[in-house]
Amino acid sequence: MQHEIEQLTIMLRRLPGLGPRSAKRVILHLLKKPDSLMTPLADLIAKTADRVVTCHICGNFDVQSPCEICQDSARDRSTICVVEEVDDLWALESTNSYNGLYHVLGGILSPLDGIGPEDLNIPGLLERLSKSHVNELIMALGATVDGQSTAHYITDHLDGTDINITRLSHGVPVGGELDYLDEGTLITALKSRRPVGEDTDKDRQKANL
Ligand SMILES: [Zn+2]
Numbered sequence: 001m002q003h004e005i006e007q008l009t010i011m012l013r014r015l016p017g018l019g020p021r022s023a024k025r026v027i028l029h030l031l032k033k034p035d036s037l038m039t040p041l042a043d044l045i046a047k048t049a050d051r052v053v054t055c056h057i058c059g060n061f062d063v064q065s066p067c068e069i070c071q072d073s074a075r076d077r078s079t080i081c082v083v084e085e086v087d088d089l090w091a092l093e094s095t096n097s098y099n100g101l102y103h104v105l106g107g108i109l110s111p112l113d114g115i116g117p118e119d120l121n122i123p124g125l126l127e128r129l130s131k132s133h134v135n136e137l138i139m140a141l142g143a144t145v146d147g148q149s150t151a152h153y154i155t156d157h158l159d160g161t162d163i164n165i166t167r168l169s170h171g172v173p174v175g176g177e178l179d180y181l182d183e184g185t186l187i188t189a190l191k192s193r194r195p196v197g198e199d200t201d202k203d204r205q206k207a208n209l
Contacts, residue, residue, distance in 0.1 A: 005031075057128065059104030059121050061086050069093075069102060076100045078135040082125065082154065084108050084142060088178040092140065095187045100138070103128065108141060108150040117153065126157055138193055139167040142177045155196050166193040 005027060012023040030038040054060070055067035062068055069075065079100030083089050089102050105120045117123065129137070139154070141147035155165050168178075168189040181189070 058102045059086070059106060059124075060089055060102060074099075078133060079138065080125075080129075080134050080136075081138040081140050082151075083140050084147065084150075084178065088140060091179045091181065091183075091186060092190065095183050095190065097187050098190055100136075105141075105150070108144075108146045109153055110146050120150075122154065125154065129158065129161070129163065134163055136164045136166060138190075139165065139196060140178060140190070141167075144177070151196065165196045167196050169194050 008027055009020070009023050012018050012026055013020060015023075018026065030041070051063050052061050053063070053065050055062055055065045055070055057066050057070045060067040060069060064071075076099050080103050081089075081092065081098060081100055082103045082105065083092065084105055084107060086104055089104060092098050092102075103121065103125050105122060105125070107115055107120050109115060109117065109120070137154075137158070139151040141151050151167060158165065169192040178186070
């Protein structure tokens with residue numbers, strides 16, 4: 001195989017979901033359409049890499065920082081939705097039913113993988129909350145063990161503040177990742193959000209009976 005093609009295969013295999021066979025299939029497809037696909041795609045990737053930056057407030061990707069969402073005066077600045085990754089933000093935005101701001105953590109706490117709070121945008125969130133008047137913080141994290149412990153970690157650090165902490169409710173399957181949910185499920189989950197401590201309180205009540 002030619003040197004360039006070999007190199008391209010190695011690069012493509014670093015993308016999520018692309019094994020050696022599918023990487024080669026992608027390259028073959030590109031090579032067959034050099035003018036209509038390969039060159040425009042390469043140009044677009046270079047342009048995107050050159051122009052897109054991370055918003056220094058919320059962690060969103062945009063061509064400007066602060067991003068369009070953070071700058072939008074029509075949005076409710078008293079509500080911040082905490083998400084794991086930017087694709088979760090995209091999923092929530094596509095529902096057109098949320099008008100607050102976001103905070104992208106860039107991952108979730110994972111003791112097994114050695115990912116602690118300092119590796120994520122958690123210190124940035126706590127600082128942001130201490131400097132702005134936020135009434136509600138929505139924990140839109142996946143219903144996985146790590147997702148929930150991340151939500152608990154943040155909640156614990158906001159003890160004593162008057163920020164109302166809620167989380168997505170119905171429709172988020174246990175072990176479910178947010179960006180895999182269909183729009184309808186996501187809208188329901190967003191609209192029926194509830195206080196984070198609610199389940200714990202109910203469990204305590206049950207234990208007392
Ligand atoms: Zn932003």
